[in-house]
Amino acid sequence: MVFARMRSLCAVLAVALTLGGEGVLALVPAFKPALPPTLPPVPANLPSAPAHTGAHGAVPALPAGIPALPAPPQWADARLNDYRPSKVRLAYRGDTGMAVSWSTHRQLPVPAVLYGKTPAALTSIATSTNSVTYNTSSYYSNHVVLDHLEPGTKYYYLPILGDPLRDVRSFTTAKPRGDETPYTIAVVADLGTMGSLGLSDHVPPGAANPLSTGEVTTIERLGMNKNRFDHIMHVGDIAYADYWLKEVVLGYINGTIAAGPELYEQINEEFYDEMNDITSSLPYHVAAGNHDSNCDNSGYKNYTEAICPPALTGFIGYNQHWNMPSSVSGGFKNMWYSYDVGMVHYVVFDTETDLGEGLVGPEDVGGSSHATDGPLATPSSAQMDFLKKDLAAVDRSKTPWVVAAGHRPWYMAAKASSLCTVCQTAFEQLFNDAGVDLVLSGHQHNMQRSGPLGPKGAIDANGLNNPKAPLYITTGAAGHFDGLDAAVSPYPAYSHFVNDTLYGFSTVAFHNRTHLTHEFVSSATGVVLDSATLYKQH
Template sequence: MANPSPLALIVFFLLLILTISATEYSRPPPKKIIAMRSSKPESHPQQVHISVVGADHMRITWIADDKHTQSLVEYGRASGVYDKSATGEHTTYRYFFYNSGTIHHVKIGPLDPDTVYYYRCGGIDDMYSFKTPPASLPIEFAVAGDLGQTEWTSSTLNHINASNYDMLLLPGDLSYADTNQPLWDSFGRLVEPLASARPWMVTQGNHEIEAFPIFDWFHPFASYNHRWRMPYEESGSSSNLYYSFDVAGGAVHVVMLGSYAEFGSDSDQYKWLVKDLGEVDREKTPWIIVLLHAPWYNTNAAHQGEGENMRRATEHLLYEARVDIVFAGHVHAYERFKRVYDNKANSCGPVHITIGDGGNREGLALDFKKDHKSASLSLFHEASFGHGRLKVLNRTHAHWSWHRNDDSEATVRDKVWIESLSASGACGAGQTTELSASGKDEL
């Protein structure tokens, strides 16, 4: 048989390169920031978002530029028919030369589960609607971290909104305002179509700190705490930076932790976490989900070790409580780990998932380290923008999927069935968990 000619070899290798290039995914660069401006009259509500409060109440939050607007929400089950109402409170804050609009918080209820309600804010006839979460399983969460407000953020939100879900969970880094306060307003307008229709439950990230050490009157998290009030008081917490809540009739307990609040064994957050997890009855609550910002497990070069001190201080509490899943953000990529505890694979530890790829302006974290000490624990990673879906189907099983949104459609790139640790006899997630309040603090 004759040897192929040099020309034939060149053609072959060119075709091979073209084939590889056609199938290899090309990661996109960051996109520009979207500046959303309001065209509404000053008295009209804007930046409307909702959050759950207890088993059957909802908090409606909005901003109006008219300081005389009432803290009033009228609501009902029929479009345009508001047969119930509630009043609440309002606040403002100042940041250098910026003065916020009037921020209104009104708690409404009791509400029926899995029901659409129509509502208006401040007596102004702009109608909104939301659907309450179901009172039992199944329930579906959308999960997205490090959102920001770029064209990629808009793509993420569009993909989330394309499929039905019951609640959005956000593990920190919302607006990326970074002291530029009008960007908080812009972010609120950008997310309003989704955040006014389904409850958004959030925790803080490093971009929410906005502190100036030389100016004592600018308290950390001032913008975040004024704008995004979560049900911390209802969960026995003393801070809006960490709290918990139950959904699906108590079948799922969600814990929001503060990566940038004190977490040592003498801290309020640590003591609260011991009490909160210790009161969970796994016979009634088969699922525990935790969200925080700085990941405890991470093979990406970005933000290496930034969650390590918190892991050393509190990981044993999550392990003893048999937490099922831990979601984190901060690293602008996606990564899913095995069940893990204390840097080792452990079938009774949580599944750790980093999902800091919502669309932020800083771009993607591309450099995953193949020789990282945790590389053997990492099951899947990809540096792409996207969001996740967690559907808790019953007491024993949930389905997780990660959807890359860089394509024209939200492509499913990773998926896995997760079994609740409460269903595992080997892990002993029985009734109320006894936690070690004075656990080992390695700080």
């Protein structure tokens, strides 16, 4: 029945598109499903194919006889199935833009997004020629930026060739800088694939902390609560696709070393499918973690990244999949960047590579991970130059709160070798000098709230009552195949809350210019396990 209606509607649209939007409304006045009756015709001045060639040297093209930007009546053509969108993700582009990214099995010559203020009137179109892949991936990442939007406004959108009865989604643009409307974000780190390729209720010996049967996962809880959040931050280690080797060796999945790249991609794709309901509705801002660098960062059973093909090293997949606002903030790829939402300035920093000042990052050549995934930028001081310039330019009259997010912590209850002291050397003094209020991290697979700490771990005597030093939160208990890490006791004097037994995530509520509240939420139950309110006299 649905397909019959689609065919009938497409026939109507084929005629109506020659008449313009008003003709469509006149021909189908009673049509109610999500298919927008004012889908615009393909703009006449758009190219049928980009000037550049595809990833493998050939000019990309859709099946013969179909233009690069097919009109809506052609979307039901079965020859276009490999071009249909999946794994949709969003990211802020200031308060008047939104980056929309999605995956397709084949390259799109002209990625396009239809959008508007109602699901029945997607009257605008944005396009690009940014459809990229790498040679072990089974999909292309398509990136389009929607510009000239209104701040704090809800829009509906549909990537080209999406199912108009199912794939119309919505987002809300960022609150304008200086807007003091309260809002809440969710923060996760070290969140991996769930189910048969990741964390489940029957992980084998050698892994840890299986789910209880029927237990609500972090991904599920975020989906249940997504309407509470302005956006989500994922502070490194996304999907844990590099755990394919450990899962094979432990007999959890079938495979061989030779099949490693294929297994890596399967785990990645499963994660992005599991996250689609969230990432297609909320801006999802990411930071780079060590498990995003190559196909075997775990170094399991003494295997190294030497078993990885070049395409699965150097953060290539991570940087192609996401589209963070680095180009508009002076950052670099998805490694470091900044953005504003209302009364908060967010800066994402890279703890893995490019630490500057002659320092060697953990994932740099010669670093503690014994990897060869960095440095990535030129000059070697690029990240630190960015951070100094970015933080110096913050207008605290408009964005009184400053939040820094990077993967590896340097304060936590853990073995000394687990503390990122080289990160501390690179970033700590800068963050203190710039008056950063909150530092978010992951890496350690538990949750720890420290007090505000000055350089070299000096405990701020004011505690949460107008401290000068940043508050440090490690929130790495979201869950993945390898479970949770036990915190090392006795806990440091600066530790105020530690959870190493339950999966969960953080929320940060910005109440006004002077108060924010951090909460740690149990994924299984939704119960708040820890809450702390920070007062700053901005």
